[in-house]
Amino acid sequence: MTTPPRDARALSLLHHRAESLHKGDPLSLPLTLSSVFHLPGDPQAEFTYGRFSTPVWQELEAQLGVIEAADCVVFPSGMAAIAAVFYAHLKSGDRVLMPSDGYYTGRVLLERFLVKLGVEPVLRPTLDFATTPLDGFAMAFIETPSNPGLEVCDIAAFSARAKAAGVLTVVDNTTCTAFLQQPLDLGADLVVVSDTKSSAGHSDVLLGHVAARDPGLLQQVRDWRTLSGAIPGPFEAWLTHRGLETLDVRLERMCRSAGVIAERFAAHPAVQSVRYPGLADDPSHAIAAKQMSGFGFIISLTLESAEAAEAFITSCTALASTTSFGGVHSSAERRARWGDAVAPGFVRLSVGVEPTEALWSAFAAALPG
Template sequence: MSDSHDFSTRAIHVGQEFDPSTGSVIPPIYQTSTFVQDGIGGFRGGYEYARSANPTRSSLETLLADLEGGAHGFSFASGLAAEDTLLRAVLKPGDHIVMGNDVYGGTHRLIDRTFTSWGIELDTVEMMNLDAVRAAVTPKTRVLWVETPSNPLMKISDIAALVEIGHAAGAIVVVDNTFASPYLQNPLAFGADAVSHSTTKYLGGHSDVLGGGLVIADDELAEKVRFLQFAVGAVSGPMDAWLTVRGIKTLALRMEKHSSNAQAIAETLVAHPAVERVYYPGLADHPGHDLAARQMRGFGGMLSLQLAGGPAAARTFAESTSLFQLAESLGGVESLIGYPTEMTHASVRGTALAVPENLVRLSVGIEGVDDLTADLLEGLARL
């Protein structure tokens, strides 16, 4: 498959060759833990034991690398398992991480409550302020962790500029691309060293599988990750990998619908008297709108809003919708609503990363936009 092929074509075909023995269009799921050897050390296709490699997982890893434009793809049991493995591969005691001040709460928790106890230093900074990032970087900085669009305030960070800052300091630049997906944004094209995904979200796309992914450009870093993937073992199972591949086949279509639905909803809610502020990069007055328009191929399906009535109104609204179901996670075909301060970002309450208590996050699905808009307006009417 050539790079000249369209994204949708590659999403359907890369790593998905038909089964040569039967002609099955869909490759089989290799639901096995081990592989027969042709004599000691005689591995068929390089497969020995499912923790080291499995053909179904390999197909997903090949696909992830292709869609992100990287040399090496890795599939894990969860997004946090992917992040943990990458950080283990890079860091040693005494090293320093600079991270955005608006990131997924679980990412911050992983570093702040696990890696810091091993002697890793962490500083958070406003990633949209390049001077602040430069000031936060030290000679000990080994990782610049970027999340754009950010969770849940939808901040847009300049990947290319941050790569320049990070590389000048000798740090690797990692971009969590979960909110955008490879369809809307490819951080490696801007010079990033690694891309992380919660494949649970838009890549899987159907709220039925847990997983994580890494795509890496550098061979040396990839070998370190590959060793830890095998040695630590937080790999995705074959059924999880297969479900994720199945989801990716429709990623382009879904992201177009997610984006158009979210744009329409954001434009409706921004003028509503019960809404104090809407965070969506597709809005012209969003502070990152112009950068997002240059850096992304669409604005995605995530948006957040602050309610004028304060925390009580936000809680009531989050519990008042029907099509928007109250649940954690995002990126599925169905719409979800969440109250981040007590759900996805509860672990950062009381810190500099605390989320406004009147903020509600929407994962806009691919249902009919008129139905979704009516559901939200009915919820707001109850305030």
């Protein structure tokens, strides 16, 4: 199956609900706050109990399915989605290839908890995935572009090698979403996304999802959600459903602005280095141009020192000093404070939906010199 063009998915995203509407039904998704449902006699029904499924989840999963061109299962956070994939598909004795330079919490989950169950994590930099022998692995977990360094892995090439070796390929697609990159088209088995970020887009909800085109793989994830109780609340699912309706237009502004601003950061004397896959001389550019339909909204830049980075972030009138990314407000943080293996002056900057020139003026005014 090949994912339909982005414009077709964006159109369907806004109108797919109409297919199930009857005369007089609300156009907007109603918020259904109920843990139980009317269930006399035979318990077989579309909805039976809030831990199994709810009307809001069902609509959100259908909406995400339009973007992914695949079936989806929602979770109360991106990490809950990652955990579900690990616990549903790993067993004692399995080895997992993980990026040493990717989002750190997935590594911590493996190293603190799954090792107790006999799972062995093997850490390699994202750039080494292309040459790492895959024999003996049960799963490979890719994050591309990586967070926070924005290194890129060739998903198609890696997935082909993994498939030949019998290795399950999981791709964290949070930094792109399926509007900018379609890992399932490129051979990945499972996709995880933290919808807390740009999918929901307003920094007011935690949510995540898993997508797959193999019903058996996804059913194990769904069963784990039901039995573990790792379920999102209906209000959180409703907020995400609403946020997704503007994802396409938000991404268009955010990515366009990021491309302009990354070039200006690269030319600024106070900036020691810039990583952005859209820059023609970025080490990730060639692969990113091949497998991504847009270069994203995250820019990594390095200033002279930790003090310079903190001063830039705190003095800029157009930056929220906060962790996470993908919101409508531009935000930034110095990632070394979390223990990432980056320079003290390294800043991960998430471009929001503010007007491009006004945003750059605020950035330029806050930079040293």
